[in-house]
Amino acid sequence: MSKIVPAKDLRSMFGPARNQLARPTCLAFAASDAHAAMMSGWSPLSCEYIFFHAQRRASRLPSVGAILSKMLEAIRLDGQPEENRWPYLSATPTDPGSWMPPTEVGALYRRNGTTSGPAFEAIVGEITNDHPVILLTMLSRSFFRPSSEGIVHPEPAEAPEPERRHAVIGVGHGIADGHRAILVRNSWGTGWGHHGYAWLTEDFLRPRLFAVAMLTENLNVPANSPTA
Secondary structure, eight states: OOOEEEEEEOGGGSOSOOBOTTSSOHHHHHHHHHHHHTSSSOOOBOHHHHHHHHHHHHTOOTTSOOOHHHHHHHHHHTOBOBGGGSOOOSSOOSOGGGOOOOSOOOBOBEEEEEEEOOOHHHHHHHHHTTOOEEEEEEEOGGGGSOOTTSEEOOOTTOOOEEEEEEEEEEEEEEEETTEEEEEEEOSBOTTTTBTTEEEEEHHHHTTTEEEEEEEEEEEOOOBOOOOO
């Protein structure tokens, strides 16, 4: 049986793992849930709203993934309402021209963000200080089948696959099967890993990690409607 020795675990800051379904919205989920976790109490924020604004800022369609810099810009400038103000759509809109947020979404929550180099030690430091970390990684086959204990370790000669890119949240660190590891929250529902979480060993994560971001200062915004 695998042995996991947690050194820090932030899962209590989050609600149940969510599911992006068959849409390219992993970064919106990672950013949204990291944002919600830093607020008082767990209340999901609207992934649909922040994905819409990040895509609009990048002039991208809802059928493609978001850009990290535009996602952070959208959280800082556009903010997010609560999830129930614009619930997540189960399928990509077929008519991008009609993809628009509701007229009234209530309070918008904004937060600054920053990026850093993909350094394993820096991720450990942020998590130790109770800061969830947005991780952008390349994937490979081991990620799709964590062990029964929720550990992802690369098989021999398993290489990163640059065309498969994904965003998750680093929410813990420790030792898994004798390897340093980062505990991540995924957006593939509770059926992946251990209730939607898994430990990515350093051997898996280091060669695949290509970007890191953290949300920082809260920016208080009164209830208002989104701009056109």
